[in-house]
Structures are given as C-alpha cells and as structure tokens.
Amino acid sequence: MKIVKVSGDVSIKRSVDSGTEEQREAAKKIIGDVRRSGDAAVIAYTERFDKVKLSSLKVERSEIEEAYKEISDSLVSIIQEAANNIQSYHAKQQKASWITTEENGTILGQKVTPLDSAGVYVPGGTAAYPSSVLMNVIPAKVAGVKRIVMVSPPGEDGKLPAGVLVAADIAGVEEIYKIGGAQAIAALAYGTESIQPVDKITGPGNIYVALAKREVFGDVDIDMIAGPSEIAVLADESAKADEIAADLLSQAEHDMRASSVLVTTSSVLAEEVQREVTAQLASLPRREIAEKSIEDFGAIYLARDLKEAIEVVNQLAPEHLEIVTENAMELLGQIRHAGAIFIGRYSSEPVGDYFAGPNHVLPTNGTARFSSPLSVEDFQKKSSIIAYSEGALRENGAKIAQFARLEGLEAHARAVETRLKKFN
Amino acid sequence: MKIVKVSGDVSIKRSVDSGTEEQREAAKKIIGDVRRSGDAAVIAYTERFDKVKLSSLKVERSEIEEAYKEISDSLVSIIQEAANNIQSYHAKQQKASWITTEENGTILGQKVTPLDSAGVYVPGGTAAYPSSVLMNVIPAKVAGVKRIVMVSPPGEDGKLPAGVLVAADIAGVEEIYKIGGAQAIAALAYGTESIQPVDKITGPGNIYVALAKREVFGDVDIDMIAGPSEIAVLADESAKADEIAADLLSQAEHDMRASSVLVTTSSVLAEEVQREVTAQLASLPRREIAEKSIEDFGAIYLARDLKEAIEVVNQLAPEHLEIVTENAMELLGQIRHAGAIFIGRYSSEPVGDYFAGPNHVLPTNGTARFSSPLSVEDFQKKSSIIAYSEGALRENGAKIAQFARLEGLEAHARAVETRLKKFN
Numbered sequence: 013m014k015i016v017k018v019s020g021d022v023s024i025k026r027s028v029d030s031g032t033e034e035q036r037e038a039a040k041k042i043i044g045d046v047r048r049s050g051d052a053a054v055i056a057y058t059e060r061f062d063k064v065k066l067s068s069l070k071v072e073r074s075e076i077e078e079a080y081k082e083i084s085d086s087l088v089s090i091i092q093e094a095a096n097n098i099q100s101y102h103a104k105q106q107k108a109s110w111i112t113t114e115e116n117g118t119i120l121g122q123k124v125t126p127l128d129s130a131g132v133y134v135p136g137g138t139a140a141y142p143s144s145v146l147m148n149v150i151p152a153k154v155a156g157v158k159r160i161v162m163v164s165p166p167g168e169d170g171k172l173p174a175g176v177l178v179a180a181d182i183a184g185v186e187e188i189y190k191i192g193g194a195q196a197i198a199a200l201a202y203g204t205e206s207i208q209p210v211d212k213i214t215g216p217g218n219i220y221v222a223l224a225k226r227e228v229f230g231d232v233d234i235d236m237i238a239g240p241s242e243i244a245v246l247a248d249e250s251a252k253a254d255e256i257a258a259d260l261l262s263q264a265e266h267d268m269r270a271s272s273v274l275v276t277t278s279s280v281l282a283e284e285v286q287r288e289v290t291a292q293l294a295s296l297p298r299r300e301i302a303e304k305s306i307e308d309f310g311a312i313y314l315a316r317d318l319k320e321a322i323e324v325v326n327q328l329a330p331e332h333l334e335i336v337t338e339n340a341m342e343l344l345g346q347i348r349h350a351g352a353i354f355i356g357r358y359s360s361e362p363v364g365d366y367f368a369g370p371n372h373v374l375p376t377n378g379t380a381r382f383s384s385p386l387s388v389e390d391f392q393k394k395s396s397i398i399a400y401s402e403g404a405l406r407e408n409g410a411k412i413a414q415f416a417r418l419e420g421l422e423a424h425a426r427a428v429e430t431r432l433k434k435f436n
Numbered sequence: 437m438k439i440v441k442v443s444g445d446v447s448i449k450r451s452v453d454s455g456t457e458e459q460r461e462a463a464k465k466i467i468g469d470v471r472r473s474g475d476a477a478v479i480a481y482t483e484r485f486d487k488v489k490l491s492s493l494k495v496e497r498s499e500i501e502e503a504y505k506e507i508s509d510s511l512v513s514i515i516q517e518a519a520n521n522i523q524s525y526h527a528k529q530q531k532a533s534w535i536t537t538e539e540n541g542t543i544l545g546q547k548v549t550p551l552d553s554a555g556v557y558v559p560g561g562t563a564a565y566p567s568s569v570l571m572n573v574i575p576a577k578v579a580g581v582k583r584i585v586m587v588s589p590p591g592e593d594g595k596l597p598a599g600v601l602v603a604a605d606i607a608g609v610e611e612i613y614k615i616g617g618a619q620a621i622a623a624l625a626y627g628t629e630s631i632q633p634v635d636k637i638t639g640p641g642n643i644y645v646a647l648a649k650r651e652v653f654g655d656v657d658i659d660m661i662a663g664p665s666e667i668a669v670l671a672d673e674s675a676k677a678d679e680i681a682a683d684l685l686s687q688a689e690h691d692m693r694a695s696s697v698l699v700t701t702s703s704v705l706a707e708e709v710q711r712e713v714t715a716q717l718a719s720l721p722r723r724e725i726a727e728k729s730i731e732d733f734g735a736i737y738l739a740r741d742l743k744e745a746i747e748v749v750n751q752l753a754p755e756h757l758e759i760v761t762e763n764a765m766e767l768l769g770q771i772r773h774a775g776a777i778f779i780g781r782y783s784s785e786p787v788g789d790y791f792a793g794p795n796h797v798l799p800t801n802g803t804a805r806f807s808s809p810l811s812v813e814d815f816q817k818k819s820s821i822i823a824y825s826e827g828a829l830r831e832n833g834a835k836i837a838q839f840a841r842l843e844g845l846e847a848h849a850r851a852v853e854t855r856l857k858k859f860n
Contacts, residue, residue, distance in 0.1 A: 087842055090835045101544055104536065112528065119779070120525055120793055125772055127806055141843050175842055211806045230661075233806035237654075258851040265847040297846045341823065348549055355543070355823035358855060362848040363824050366839040367832060369544055370820035382551055382635045382657035384818040394808040396794035399765065399779035400787050408791060411514045415790040418511055418599055419565050422721045423689040424786040427682040431782060 013260075013289050015282050015312045018275075022313060022324045029239075029269075031223045039194040039223035046198035051205045057195040062136075064170045069206055071172065071188035079177035088178060094367045095146050095182050101369030102154045105388040117401025122394050126156035127233075129208070130391055131200035132185070133215035133225075134176055136165035136192050142179035143365060147372050147386065148215050149183035155391035160185050161210055163200060165192020192217070194224035201228035214373070214386065235386060239377035240269035240309075243361060244330035244350075246321055246343070249278035251336040252357065256281070257288030259334060259360055264305035265298040271309035273328065275321045282312045322346045329380040332361050349380045406435055437684075437713050439706050439736045442699075446737060446748045453663075453693075455647045463618040463647035470622035475629045481619040486560075488594045493630055495596065495612035503601035512602060518791045519570050519606045525793030526578045529812040541825025546818050550580035551657075553632070554815055555624035556609075557639035558600055560589035560616050566603035567789060571796050571810065572639045573607035579815035584609050585634055587624060589616020616641070618648035625652035638797070638810065659810060663801035664693035664733075667785060668754035668774075670745055670767070673702035675760040676781065680705070681712030683758060683784055688726035688734065695733035697752065699745045706736045746770045753804040756785050773804045830859055 031039075045053040051069065059065045080088065111121030132148040135141070145162070152160050162185045164172050172190055180188055189207060191199060197217075203209035213225060214235035225234045243263040245256050260272035276282050289306060296302055315321035322343065325333060329349035337343065340355045347353060351374030352364055365372050375383035400408075409432045416424035455463075469477040475493065483489045504512065535545030556572040559565070569586070576584050586609045588596050596614055604612055613631060615623060621641075627633035637649060638659035649658045667687040669680050684696035700706050713730060720726055739745035746767065749757060753773035761767065764779045771777060775798030776788055789796050799807035824832075833856045840848035 087838065090839050093835065094839065101536075104534065105546070107531075110528065112525075118792070122529070122794075123768065123771075123777070128772065143839065143843065230803075233803075255851075255854050258847070258854040262845070262847040262851040265845060292850075296850075297844075302847060344547065344821070347547075347819070348552065349817075350819050352820040352822060353547070355821065356825075358824045358826050358829040359822050360824075360829075360851045360855060362836055362840055362845075362852050363829070363832075364820070364822045365848065367836045368542070368822050368824065370546075370822055374820075375817075379654075379657075380817065380819070382817055385820050387818070389813070393773075393799075393804065393806055394811070395771070395774050395804070396776040396788070396798075396809050397768070397779065398776060398783050398788045398792050398794055400783045400792065401780075402782050405782040405784075405787070408787075411517065412786055412791045414511065415514050415518065415567065416786055419567065420721075421686070421689060421786075423682070423686040423726060424789065426716070426720075427679075427686040427784045428786050430679050430682040431784060 013286050013306050013310045013312055015286060015314055018313050018315045018320055018324055022327050029219055031219050035219055036223050039220050039227060042194040042220075043198040043224060043227055046195050046204065047202050054191055054195045054199050054204055057193065058166070058191055061193055062165050063168045064166055066166065066170060066190060069189045069191055071177065071190060075171065076177050076181050079174035082174035083178050091142060091146070091179055092182055094143070095150060097367060097369040098146050098150045099154065102151050102371070102388050106154060107389070111397060114404070116403045116407060118404040119397065119399040121397035123397055124392050124394055126158070126392050127211045128157070129159040129161065129210040130157045131161045131163065131210035131213045133196060133213060133217050133221060134162060134164040135217050136167070136172070140173040140176050142175040143372065144215065145176055145179035146183050149180065149185055151371065151386060151388045152391040153184050155388045157391050159187065159210070161200065161207070162188045163191050163196040164188070165196070166190040194220045197221060197224035197228060201232045212391065214390070235373065235390060236375060236379065236383060238373070240271065241266045242271040242273075242331040242376055243334065244273045244275060244325055244328050244332070245334040245336060246325050247274060247276045247278070247281060248318065248337040249281055250338050251281055253281055253284035253288045255357060255360070256285050256336065257292050260285070260289060260306070260310065261292055261296065261302050262362055263332070264302040264310065265296060268301050268304040269309065270305045272306060273310065273330070274312045275315060275324045276312065277315050277318055277321055279314055282314050286312060325350070329378045331374045331376045331380065332364070334359065334361060351375045351380045351385055405431055437710050437730050437734045437736055439710060439738055442737050442739045442744055442748055446751050453643055455643050459643055460647050463644050463651060466618040466644075467622040467648060467651055470619050470628065471626050478615055478619045478623050478628055481617065482590070482615055485617055486589050487592045488590055490590065490594060490614060493613045493615055495601065495614060499595065500601050500605050503598035506598035507602050515566060515570070515603055516606055518567070519574065521791060521793040522570050522574045523578065526575050526795070526812050530578060531813070535821060538828070540827045540831060542828040543821065543823040545821035547821055548816050548818055550582070550816050551635045552581070553583040553585065553634040554581045555585045555587065555634035555637045557620060557637060557641050557645060558586060558588040559641050560591070560596070564597040564600050566599040567796065568639065569600055569603035570607050573604065573609055575795065575810060575812045576815040577608050579812045581815050583611065583634070585624065585631070586612045587615050587620040588612070589620070590614040618644045621645060621648035621652060625656045636815065638814070659797065659814060660799060660803065660807060662797070664695065665690045666695040666755040666800055667758065668697045668699060668749055668752050668756070669758040669760060670749050671698060671700045671702070671705060672742065672761040673705055674762050675705055677705055677708035677712045679781060679784070680709050680760065681716050684709070684713060684730070684734065685716055685720065685726050686786055687756070688729035689720060689722040692725050692728040693733065694729045696730060697734065697754070698736045699739060699748045700736065701739050701742055701745055703738055706738050710736060749774070753802045755798045755800045755804065758783065758785060775799045775804045775809055829855055
C-alpha cells in the first residue's frame with residue numbers, strides 16, 4: 013500500500029463499470045422479451061442463465077420453513093436483533109404530513125404517502141447477503157409500503173439461499189420470486205402474468221441488473237446505481253495500526269475494484285498500517301481479491317495537519333468514513349461529504365454493515381456530495397396541499413393575475429379572475 | 437373536449453419527448469466540446485444558437501439594476517411577496533440533524549448537510565418565467581446551499597429578461613451567467629475557466645437541455661426531467677363549470693402537449709364544462725396552443741360515483757389535482773398519487789403556480805406515483821452517524837462477527853475481533 017504525501021487536490025482512484033455496448037443491448041433485448049412474452053420469457057432466461065427450469069416462480073411458505081432449519085438458532089436471533097436495530101433507526105426517519113393555517117383561511121401543507129409497492133433485488137450466488145435484504149426491505153416496511161416484492165436468482169437446485177429467505181421472512185416480505193438478472197428487473201417494472209409491476213426497484217446486482225435498472229428508470233423509480241464499495245479512515249497518532257489495517261481490508265475483500273484509503277497526520281501510523289496490511293493479508297481467505305483491491309485502489313495519504321486531512325476526506329466524499337482521532341466527535345461538523353460516518357475506534361465499519369441500525373446502502377463514487385443513504389423517504393412521496401379560502405383569494409387574486417400576465421399566460425390570469433369577478 | 441364514461445382502467449394520454457438519436461448526439465458533442473475547450477466553446481455555441489457574441493458571460497450588477505427599472509414597482513412587490521410565501525413554506529421542510537443515545541454508550545444519528553453548490557437553469561425566449569427562478573432558487577437557499585449559480589440564454593441583445601433578473605436578485609442569486617442550452621449544462625457540470633462546476637443542476641429547458649442533463653447525471657445530480665404539464669380536476673355537481681373550464685384552459689395554454697382532464701360524477705357538469713371550454717377558448721391569446729392541447733390530450737371522464745372518480749385520479753397520478761367537491765378536504769386521505777393537491781373552488785391552480793408558497797416544480801407523466809415536488813431536501817444530503825462505545829462493541833461484537841461469517845466475509849469478522857480480543 014503506497015504512502016502519498018498530500019499536496020493539492022486528491023481524488024479516489026475509482027473504477028465505474030458502465031457496461032459495454034454489447035451488455036447494454038443484451039439487457040435491452042431481455043427487457044423487450046419479458047414485456048412481450050411475460051412469464052415464458054422469464055422462465056426461458058432463468059433456464060439459460062441460472063441453469064434451472066422453474067415450474068413456478070414464487071417461493072412457497074414451505075421453502076421458507078425449510079430455510080429456518082438450515083440456519084442455526086443463534087444466527088436467526090442475530091438476524092432478528094439486527095432487524096430490530098434497523099427498524100428502530102429507520103422509524104426515526106419517519107415524517108408526518110403537516111399543514112399550516114392562516115387567519116384568512118389559507119391552508120398549506122405537505123402530505124406524505126407511502127409508495128403502493130416496491131421491489132427489492134437481492135443478488136444470488138456467492139454474493140448472497142441477508143444483510144442486504146434487511147437494509148432494503150425494512151425502510152420500505154417502515155415507510156408503510158403495502159406490497160413489497162423480493163426477487164433473487166435461484167441456484168441450480170432451484171432454491172434461494174437459506175439466509176436470504178430467513179432474512180426476508182424476518183423483515184416481513186410476503187412475496188418472493190426466484191428470478192434474477194435483467195429478466196427480474198423487467199418483470200418488476202412491467203409485470204408478467206404471475207407478477208404485478210411495482211413502483212420502485214432497489215437493491216444491487218451485476219452489470220446486467222444495473223443496466224436494466226437504468227433502462228426501466230422513468231417508468232418506475234430506482235435507487236442509485238451502486239459503484240464499488242469505498243472506505244476512508246481519518247486517523248491521527250492515537251489510532252491502532254492493526255485495527256485500521258483490518259478495517260481497510262474488510263472493505264478490500266468485497267471487490268477487486270473496492271477502494272480503501274487511510275488519511276492520516278501521522279507518518280508513524282502510516283508506516284505501521286502499511287506493514288499491518290501486508291501482514292494481515294497473508295491469512296485472508298479472500299486474499300486475492302483484497303490484495304488486488306489494495307494494490308490498485310488503496311492509498312495512504314499523509315497530510316501535514318488535521319485541517320488538510322479533513323479537506324482530503326471532503327474531496328474524496330467517501331461512502332464510508334471512519335474517524336479515529338482524539339475527540340473524533342468534534343470533527344463531525346467539518347465533514348461535509350460522506351455516506352456514513354463511523355466515530356471512534358470501536359465503530360469498525362462492519363458494526364454498521366450488519367447491525368447498528370443505519371442503512372448500509374450508501375452513495376458511492378463521490379456521489380456523497382449530493383446523495384444520501386437509502387432511507388424511509390426513498391419509499392414515500394409527498395404531495396403539496398393548497399387550500400385557499402374565499403378571503404385568501406379576495407386578498408391575493410389580483411396579484412396572482414398580474415404575475416401570470418408578466419409571464420404572458422393570459423388563461424392563468426383569467427382562471428383567477430373568473431372567481432374574482434363574482435366577488436362584486 | 438370529449439366526454440368518456442369510465443369503465444375499467446384509465447390512463448392519461450401522454451406525450452413524452454425523449455429526443456431523436458440526432459439530438460442526443462448533438463447534446464453529447466456540445467458537452468464534449470465544452471469539457472475540452474471551456475469558455476471558448478461556450479461562447480462559440482452561444483454565438484451560434486443565441487445569435488450574440490458575448491465578451492463576458494457573467495451578469496453585472498448594473499444589468500440587474502437596469503432590470504429593476506424595466507419592471508413596475510407593483511410587480512416587484514408582487515414578486516417579493518411571492519418569494520416570501522415560498523420562503524416561508526419551504527422553511528417548514530427544513531429538517532434538523534438528530535442523534536439517539538443509548539445507555540451502553542451507543543450514539544446513532546443522521547447529519548443533514550446542504551450541498552456545496554447548485555446550478556439553476558432558467559429557460560429563455562418566450563418561456564421566460566420569473567416564477568421558475570423563485571421556485572428553484574428558494575429551496576436551495578433555505579437548504580443552506582452557499583453557492584447558487586443561475587444560467588439562462590441571452591436574447592440577441594445579449595441581455596436576460598428583466599423579470600428573470602429581478603426574481604433572481606430577490607431570491608438572492610449572486611452568480612448569473614448569460615448562457616443556455618446543452619453548453620450551459622456542460623459548463624455547470626464540468627466547469628470552465630470562468631465558471632466553477634456545481635453539485636446539482638435543476639430547472640426545465642428545451643430538449644437539448646433535457647438530454648444534456650441526462651448525460652451529465654451521475655457526475656452531478658439533477659432534478660427530474662419534466663414532461664408536459666398536466667391537470668386533473670375532480671369535481672361533483674357543486675362545482676362551477678366556468679371556473680373548471682378556465683382552470684383546464686390555464687393548463688392547456690402552456691403547451692400543445694399539455695394534458696387537461698376533468699373527472700366528474702355529474703353529467704350536467706360534464707356537458708357544461710364542455711360548452712364552457714369551447715366558449716372560453718375563442719378569446720384566448722394562446723388559443724392555438726390551448727385548442728390543440730385540449731383536442732389531443734384533454735378529456736372529461738364521467739364516473740358512476742365518487743369512489744370510481746377517485747380511483748381514476750389515482751390511476752392518472754396527475755401533476756396537479758384540483759378537488760372541487762362538497763367536503764373536498766375529506767377526500768384528501770383517499771388521494772394516493774398527485775404532485776400538488778388544490779382544495780376547493782378558490783384554489784385555482786395559478787394560486788400555486790405563482791404565489792401560495794408550495795413548489796410548482798412537480799412530478800409529471802405519472803411519476804407522482806413515486807416522486808415528490810421539488811423541495812429543500814433536494815438540496816441537502818444526509819450522512820449516517822455511528823459511534824459505538826467500548827461497552828457496545830463488547831456486547832455486540834461477537835454477533836456482528838458471526839453475521840459477517842454467514843456472508844463469507846472473513847475480513848469483516850476479523851476487523852471486529854481485532855478489537856474484541858483486546859478486551860477481557
């Protein structure tokens with residue numbers, strides 16, 4: 013892991029896979045086929061890509077009960093506890109509709125309404141993450157979405173991973189389909205004989221899933237298109253090198269394109285972390301992935317002082333930020349851009365990935381400059397409320413008509429005056 | 437305007453212009469040129485499209501002072517009053533950062549941070565809308581965005597419309613450039629010698645502006661891509677036909693592709709509105725536009741009862757909804773999808789377009805199913821806060837490690853255990 017002295021602007025070396033022309037065309041073709049042929053197309057693509065011929069797409073209750081038997085009781089109760097924490101955190105994001113009233117009778121307000129339905133994509137294969145199920149489903153549930161649909165590609169045995177099914181059940185999903193890829197996104201967006209369409213699709217997937225989500229966006233809503241995961245650790249000489257190195261590697265094991273960065277004011281820590289990363293890498297099961305990630309996208313930035321270090325962090329706008337300095341909490345106000353901020357040495361990133369409560373679906377690729385973690389709001393929408401009384405229109409109608417005429421919109425002016433002229 | 441009896445599902449006939457391949461290529465080329473050549477490209481395109489060779493892109497204070505002289509004092513004070521109303525409504529959307537604390541020392545929370553910068557596109561020519569300036573700038577201002585940049589294409593005299601400049605000044609914009617089209621979007625997204633890039637671009641424009649916004653999306657954030665404007669009026673026999681007709685026409689005069697729909701339980705009202713629309717059309721300055729819009733995209737839906745009428749409204753998910761029925765307020769809870777809801781006969785749509793306070797940038801094209809009016813939140817982002825104490829990690833660390841191993845992420849488990857093993 014290279015040590016770089018900060019001078020001037022810094023940016024994370026990032027790798028965004030926006031797909032090849034060929035992949036884009038493939039995703040489009042699959043979507044077209046599903047729109048035309050419905051279930052038949054979904055079943056055919058599942059046979060082709062997932063190597064299993066399904067007679068029914070829907071997960072039965074018996075499959076969920078079987079999944080519980082495959083998972084230890086202690087894991088079930090850990091998943092349940094994580095779900096409770098996530099539920100409790102997201103409940104605090106809940107917002108009420110509100111109105112304001114004025115003496116002249118005017119009522120203005122904002123009505124908050126859950127989406128009618130939401131679809132959650134859960135990746136399959138080696139990347140089967142029960143935690144993703146919880147993080148995508150629970151905010152929708154808290155938002156009040158009545159119909160939550162989950163899709164995930166089946167294994168060659170025609171089943172979904174037990175952990176994923178148990179997490180879905182704990183989160184309260186009642187409609188699960190064993191389908192994945194662009195065909196699942198198309199089914200969620202446009203519906204088939206056996207699947208009703210949804211209003212919004214969230215959740216990560218492979219490049220075909222990402223391209224399909226981009227393609228259906230507008231007809232339905234989607235969450236962000238996630239890039240490779242990132243961590244930046246902001247640390248001073250008070251930090252422990254072994255802990256920092258372990259946290260950097262926990263990000264690096266995700267993906268060869270993941271990015272792990274240390275920003276520090278301490279050259280001693282910089283060198284210690286460098287050594288620790290190499291040492292800890294040796295025994296990691298996912299060593300190959302982590303090593304490549306550290307080599308290509310890892311860096312240790314050495315800043316002259318804390319002010320410069322914080323400026324580097326703000327330039328990076330990282331998905332995850334750990335602050336491991338004396339008085340870490342005091343620095344919070346200076347952090348302008350980060351998806352999630354982990355404060356102090358005991359807030360190792362996995363604490364947030366699985367358990368603490370805040371969402372682990374976070375803005376990547378520098379989009380923390382303008383994007384937020386997945387939240388309850390992503391599953392609600394608002395409507396403005398405007399109720400003018402006779403008195404309010406009497407008071408303001410002529411002004412509104414005059415404003416409309418400034419913009420050359422005579423019919424707007426007349427709409428108001430049709431009422432005004434009846435006031436005598 | 438045709439009367440259609442409701443039977444089964446109903447959808448607004450909509451026209452979405454997603455541009456031709458040629459237009460997409462043109463927008464891409466302009467963006468590429470601006471990224472390469474900066475100001476020089478912007479100036480060249482402005483000369484080509486806006487027919488004016490600018491020596492400087494920035495609007496000077498003297499131009500704003502001149503604009504004030506062109507606008508009557510009464511209009512200035514109407515714009516000011518509208519701005520105050522908009523400011524006051526949006527201030528109620530403001531949300532505080534929050535934390536929760538637990539006895540074991542855990543702190544969780546959500547930090548709300550304004551975007552560093554925002555760019556507002558204001559269309560030029562005949563569609564110069566000072567109200568758009570207020571509706572886009574004020575939420576950003578309330579959100580706490582420090583740098584707000586406005587761009588708008590100049591007339592052949594090298595000036596911006598006086599109303600637009602006055603509205604920008606009242607809204608508090610301090611950085612205005614006389615540029616438009618895809619070249620302005622590119623300059624906002626990537627910067628030039630004289631324009632620093634921004635984090636988010638909002639505001640409507642022509643097809644090239646829309647295509648350019650789609651193109652830069654991801655590098656910066658954008659608001660929705662607006663489709664043609666829509667109104668649905670839900671009315672019973674208590675409504676006045678002349679008022680409903682005037683409101684339908686105020687929407688229709690915007691755009692030949694605008695959609696104006698009445699949904700009513702009263703066949704008497706249906707026929708009266710039909711007659712009134714024809715009568716009122718005759719004397720409208722923008723008759724040609726309104727007539728075409730009503731012909732192509734207008735309709736009167738006759739429902740058997742209020743329940744069916746409300747179901748039609750929810751299927752339409754209109755941008756603007758007027759409810760003109762007895763006890764209109766009581767129906768609010770049954771409306772699931774609408775951008776803005778205008779209640780009662782005195783809440784004619786122009787009341788909200790200009791003056792009342794809620795935003796007039798609203799989800800079109802059925803996207804009210806999952807989208808919201810432009811708001812303060814669109815100019816802020818959130819960061820999760822996670823601070824685990826030693827006690828909290830001691831209590832939960834082993835569970836977190838176990839969850840990580842369920843997902844096959846050993847380095848995640850070890851990151852936590854690196855701390856745990858130092859305890860006891």
